Amino acid sequence: MLTSLTLMDVQNLENGALAAVAGADSADEIERVRVEYLGRKSELKLALRDVRDRESGMALNTLRERLETAIDGREQELRRAELDRQLTQDVLDVTLPGEERRLGSLHPTTLTRRIVEDAFLGLGYEVIDDREVETVHYNFDQLAFPPAHPSRSHRDTFFIDPVRLLRTETSPSQIHVMEGKKPPIYMVSLGRVYRRDAPDATHFPIFHQFEGLAVDRDIKLADLKGTLRHVMRALFGDERQVRFRTHYFPFTEPSIEPDVSCPICDMRGCRMCKYTGWIELGGAGMVNPQVFVNVGIDPEEWTGFAFGCGIERAAQLRHGISEIRPFWENDLRVLRQF
Ligand SMILES: [Zn+2]
Structure with missing residues (x-):
């Protein structure tokens, strides 16, 4: 033997390795044994590198093969044992109660939006979801906003460039229609x-609005009031009272603001209604004839009304939420209450 390992050493090495293989009882341990006895820095590999004669080479190679076979065999045994353990222990008991999966729920803004949609679909209205990037032409000019109206300024409105902006209300949809x-x-x-x-x-x-438009022959202010009452009751219940105050909006004339009796305190007075018993809810009015002229509708033949309201504001009142921020924070602890 010209190698550093004598035949006796080879026998001892084999005995030690086989004992380690037999003693390994996990995948990690058998891997450790493999590295120890067959790895690049193992005694056997170093000896094989130094081998100078055929006899020693054959002896060491035979040992390597026997150890590989023993290690692979032990590894398979351990795998089978693990599989058996899983098959007997991880039995699925179909009579046990299942894991509860929490169902999601609709966002309060969506819930409120659907109530509004249903109320108007019931009245025969068409429901529209329009573009959010608008032009100054549709967002202001066509809606008869005066040239110096503060909403036209960069301080009040998000402009993308001099002619395009993020719509400040849903009213441009009325013009498109x-x-x-x-x-x-x-x-x-x-x-x-x-x-x-x-x-x-x-x-x-950013917030949500709903905005309606009716154009027909002989539409009167009374039709607008009746429509608003219908929607307010769909949103806040039959027992709510609705009143109207005069106001000014560029695209309606005359303009009114509907108030609904406070659903939080039932008119006894609370923070939400600023202790007045009434809550302001958006704006409304008869369509300004100039708006009809702008879109080529003859104001002598047709009249109409328009109204708008914040959806979060309506949702706040429906659910007694005093702030608008929770609608945008997406805090699951809040949202799971709906
Ligand atoms: Zn109140």
Whole structure:
């Protein structure tokens, strides 16, 4: 033997290795044995590298093969044992109660939006979800906003470039619809709108609105009031009272603001209604004849009304939530209550 291992050494090495293989009782341990006896730095590999004669080479190679066979065999035994253990222990007992999966729920904004959609579908209105990037032309000019109206400024509105902006209300949809079809028109548009408001308890730079338009012959203010009452009751219940105050909006004349009796305190007075018993809910009015002229509808023949309201604001009142921020924070602890 010219190698550093004598025949006796080879025998001892084999005995030690086989004992280690037999003693290994996990996949990790058998891997450790493999590295120890067959790895690059093992005694056997180092000896094989130094081998100078055929006899020693054959003896060491035979030992290597026997050890490989023993280690592979032990590894398979351990695998089978593990599989047997899994088969007997991890039995699926189909009589046990299953794991509870928590179902998601609709966001309160979506819930409120659907109530509004259903109320208007019931009245025969068409429901529209329109573009959010608008032009100054549709967002302001066509809606008869005066040239110096503060909403047109960069401080109030998100401009993309001098002619495009994020819509500040859903009203541009009314113009698109009126341009595209002849009256009679009954439509409601729902979606996101954007204003450069600093977020606080009651303001957020993005919120949802619903906005409706009816154009027909002989439409009167009484039709508008009846429609608003219908929607307010769908949102807040039959026992709610609705009142109207005069107001000013560019695209309606006359303009009114509907108030609903406070659903939180039932008119006894609370923080939500600022102790007045009434809550302001959006704006409404008869369509300004100039708006009809802008889209080529003859104001002598057709009249109409329009109205708009914040969806989060309605949801706040339905659920007694005093702030708008929770609607955008997506805190599951809040949302799971709906
Ligand atoms: Zn109140």
